Amino acid sequence: MNDIMFFDAQCQIGVPMLGGDRGGRSAAELLAEMDRNGVDKALVAHGNTEAAGAVFANADLLELIQADDAAGRLTGVWTILPAQCGELPPPAELFARMAANRIGALNLFPVAHRWQACRLTVGRLLDAAAERRVPVILSPPVMDGAWRGVYDFLREFPAATVIVAKLGLWGSDRNIRPLLENFPGCYVELSEYWVPEGIADLARRYGADRLLYASGYPRFGHGSTMLSIRHSGLPLEQVRQIAGQNLERLLARAQLA
Amino acid sequence: MNRSVWEQPGSLAEAFWKNGAADIPIYDMHGHMGSHNAIFFARCEAPEMVAHMRRLGVRRLVFSHHYSLMGSFRNARVHEITARFPDILRMYVSINPHQPDFIAEDLAQYDRLAPLAIGFKFLPDYHKVKVTDPRYEAALNFASARRLPILVHTWGGSAFNGADVMLEAATRYPQATFFMGHSFSGDWDGAKRVAEACPNVYFELTSLPGQHTVIERLCADIGSHRLLFGTDMPWFDEYQHVGGVLSADISEDDKHNILYRNVEKLLGKDW
Numbered sequence: 001m002n003d004i005m006f007f008d009a010q011c012q013i014g015v016p017m018l019g020g021d022r023g024g025r026s027a028a029e030l031l032a033e034m035d036r037n038g039v040d041k042a043l044v045a046h047g048n049t050e051a052a053g054a055v056f057a058n059a060d061l062l063e064l065i066q067a068d069d070a071a072g073r074l075t076g077v078w079t080i081l082p083a084q085c086g087e088l089p090p091p092a093e094l095f096a097r098m099a100a101n102r103i104g105a106l107n108l109f110p111v112a113h114r115w116q117a118c119r120l121t122v123g124r125l126l127d128a129a130a131e132r133r134v135p136v137i138l139s140p141p142v143m144d145g146a147w148r149g150v151y152d153f154l155r156e157f158p159a160a161t162v163i164v165a166k167l168g169l170w171g172s173d174r175n176i177r178p179l180l181e182n183f184p185g186c187y188v189e190l191s192e193y194w195v196p197e198g199i200a201d202l203a204r205r206y207g208a209d210r211l212l213y214a215s216g217y218p219r220f221g222h223g224s225t226m227l228s229i230r231h232s233g234l235p236l237e238q239v240r241q242i243a244g245q246n247l248e249r250l251l252a253r254a255q256l257a
Numbered sequence: 258m259n260r261s262v263w264e265q266p267g268s269l270a271e272a273f274w275k276n277g278a279a280d281i282p283i284y285d286m287h288g289h290m291g292s293h294n295a296i297f298f299a300r301c302e303a304p305e306m307v308a309h310m311r312r313l314g315v316r317r318l319v320f321s322h323h324y325s326l327m328g329s330f331r332n333a334r335v336h337e338i339t340a341r342f343p344d345i346l347r348m349y350v351s352i353n354p355h356q357p358d359f360i361a362e363d364l365a366q367y368d369r370l371a372p373l374a375i376g377f378k379f380l381p382d383y384h385k386v387k388v389t390d391p392r393y394e395a396a397l398n399f400a401s402a403r404r405l406p407i408l409v410h411t412w413g414g415s416a417f418n419g420a421d422v423m424l425e426a427a428t429r430y431p432q433a434t435f436f437m438g439h440s441f442s443g444d445w446d447g448a449k450r451v452a453e454a455c456p457n458v459y460f461e462l463t464s465l466p467g468q469h470t471v472i473e474r475l476c477a478d479i480g481s482h483r484l485l486f487g488t489d490m491p492w493f494d495e496y497q498h499v500g501g502v503l504s505a506d507i508s509e510d511d512k513h514n515i516l517y518r519n520v521e522k523l524l525g526k527d528w
């Protein structure tokens with residue numbers, strides 16, 4: 001948008017194994033929807049990671065982005081696995097590859113990929129990510145025990161920079177407020193946070209710098225959360241932070257290389 | 258870069274983007290009130306809800322109270338709350354099929370609850386009773402005799418309020434007007450089937466605005482002239498839901514139909 005820069009913190013591209021997707025099979029489809037709605041940039045993950053696995057999804061995401069994103073509006077998300085099986089390079093090399101390929105954040109699918117998200121498996125990587133302030137995206141639907149898994153992870157890695165994503169459409173304050181209160185490195189994306197006046201309430205309580213615009217594309221569209229942020233009732237300066245500046249700052253401060 | 262949906266000159270989207278409101282009324286046909294067992298609502302009482310809705314020009318919210326649907330709060334008390342904000346609130350009389358004495362009392366006093374009460378609200382998935390069960394008959398017969406609307410919670414695949422059972426109910430009671438809450442969420446083929454078979458049915462959109470391509474599909478399959486706007490207020494933010502309608506890839510006429518025209522055709526402007 002001309003007046004406010006929007007940087008989408010959570011969307012997906014790629015072809016889902018079971019079909020039934022509502023778009024986003026290519027980066028071009030995503031970029032067209034971003035243009036139609038006036039979204040400038042996006043942090044994008046692979047939408048079929050659970051089914052096809054991290055090794056395929058991490059490589060395919062790069063191909064999809066590189067095929068269509070000539071203007072460099074998309075930043076990718078890579079999926080992590082336990083260190084012991086050597087499926088991903090050691091932390092320093094992983095971060096260098098991320099920097100070289102415009103990958104800005106990490107995510108994980110421990111239930112689908114059958115591993116335990118804890119210090120024993122990813123401790124070395126997550127400690128390094130915390131130190132370098134590389135964001136990790138955590139979402140209740142993919143964690144063992146849903147919110148319990150998100151809580152366990154944050155207790156295990158309290159210094160991590162974490163974006164809690166896909167909060168669920170049933171108002172999630174009972175689950176997100178304790179996290180925002182206890183973990184200063186915890187941020188939430190708003191694609192499924194539809195609580196009336198809730199964005200302003202969260203910003204006043206925990207700071208506008210903790211909240212991130214996201215679309216949730218292709219399950220959700222880009223426009224609805226744009227309007228609820230635009231008219232959250234917060235001062236324009238805070239609206240701009242939530243719309244895009246917070247995410248831009250989070251990605252810029254990460255020391256990948 | 259082409260102009261975005263929010264920058265189309267003279268459009269509803271442009272007005273809402275710039276001013277947070279437009280020169281149209283909004284009729285929110287699906288609301289609730291009161292706290293909830295599973296969700297923290299900071300703004301679930303009438304004054305806070307009304308303040309939120311006034312920001313973007315909601316002309317009417319028709320609601321059923323959580324405590325009447327899930328607890329034993331009587332509809333007469335909901336009427337007292339409604340009467341405190343008569344310029345914006347209207348109510349549905351909540352029907353709990355497990356409480357036949359409550360239903361009998363509400364039907365007997367319906368003329369005192371109207372005109373602030375405009376019809377009934379059924380919540381079959383939660384009450385675990387099929388809409389075609391005899392326990393709903395008294396309310397259905399009453400609505401049918403008086404041609405009242407009934408907002409029914411519907412959901413794709415549900416044995417209590419899915420497309421098959423709602424098709425049966427709407428066919429059996431052609432004089433009643435059914436508002437299919439959530440438009441059979443997920444079962445878009447079922448929604449189309451009900452739309453084709455039952456002229457006395459409208460499709461209400463709560464939880465769908467913002468879901469990519471869903472409103473587009475309902476407009477194409479059913480037609481925007483049969484869609485009604487709703488938010489489950491205080492569940493969902495009015496700006497989020499209005500934003501989902503305005504940013505959908507549908508015509509300007511479709512947006513006008515959804516937000517107010519269909520309701521005004523059905524119920525008039527003065528109710």
Ligand SMILES: [Zn+2]
Pocket residue numbers: 287288289410438489
């Ligand atoms: Zn409802």
